[in-house]
Amino acid sequence: MELTQWQQRFESWLNEHHASDDTAHDISHFRRVWLTAQKMMPHHSVDPLVVLTACYFHDIVSLPKNHPERSRSSRLAARQTREILQRDFPDFPAERYAAVEHAIEAHSFSAGIAPLSAEAKIVQDADRLEALGAIGLARVFAVSGALGVPLFDARDPFADSRALDDKAFALDHFQTKLLRLPESMQTDEGRELARHNADFLIQFMAKLSAELQGDCLGLDSLVLSRFRRSLRS
Numbered sequence: 039m040e041l042t043q044w045q046q047r048f049e050s051w052l053n054e055h056h057a058s059d060d061t062a063h064d065i066s067h068f069r070r071v072w073l074t075a076q077k078m079m080p081h082h083s084v085d086p087l088v089v090l091t092a093c094y095f096h097d098i099v100s101l102p103k104n105h106p107e108r109s110r111s112s113r114l115a116a117r118q119t120r121e122i123l124q125r126d127f128p129d130f131p132a133e134r135y136a137a138v139e140h141a142i143e144a145h146s147f148s149a150g151i152a153p154l155s156a157e158a159k160i161v162q163d164a165d166r167l168e169a170l171g172a173i174g175l176a177r178v179f180a181v182s183g184a185l186g187v188p189l190f191d192a193r194d195p196f197a198d199s200r201a202l203d204d205k206a207f208a209l210d211h212f213q214t215k216l217l218r219l220p221e222s223m224q225t226d227e228g229r230e231l232a233r234h235n236a237d238f239l240i241q242f243m244a245k246l247s248a249e250l251q252g253d254c255l256g257l258d259s260l261v262l263s264r265f266r267r268s269l270r271s
Contacts, residue, residue: 041086045072048094051126056098067168068094074164078227088134088157092141095119096165112146153224163228166219171235174216175242182208195250196243196261209246212239217268240265 072093099115116139141161144153190209204211220232247258
């Protein structure tokens with residue numbers, strides 16, 4: 039069966055069985071992760087069906103960020119994906135189950151599972167790129183709004199004199215996780231794209247800092263230089 043046919047079947051299944059109010063983990067997210075993965079695949083020897091399947095089902099279970107078992111989401115998603123494939127896609131090649139499960143388990147930041155296959159590395163990079171750039175910026179504040187978390191500490195937005203706490207301030211999430219993602223990328227292509235999109239977040243931070251100081255036109259050069267250093271290291 040052609041890859042596009044598998045994609046159509048997966049989307050049809052998700053439309054019927056995975057209606058979600060979580061816009062960070064809905065079918066459009068799965069589709070974007072797959073689009074990004076396709077940009078990396080030509081540079082690696084991979085099984086495209088494994089990558090496609092993992093991209094479309096990696097967040098079939100996604101516990102809320104404040105859930106005590108959040109770190110188990112990817113393991114639960116991997117297990118459920120195998121059950122879905124066995125039950126609803128009986129013609130899916132069983133010899134690919136293990137590879138799909140590993141790619142799903144390893145995609146999660148909180149699970150801390152090292153990706154061992156090229157497919158898992160690509161899926162992890164493609165998913166993490168979704169957390170950066172314009173989409174990543176929108177997701178941070180959408181999630182913080184849903185959880186009732188303040189956008190930032192107006193007195194100390196970049197935690198110069200306090201401990202970082204992204205459960206207390208959404209902007210802290212940039213430093214606790216997002217700006218660290220480029221160094222965690224598994225592929226050269228992913229690392230380059232991540233640095234580019236992380237720089238967009240840094241520019242946002244510099245713009246925010248300038249506005250907090252009454253400058254609606256400029257960027258705070260100190261914020262730019264401070265955080266860009268971490269991308270070059």
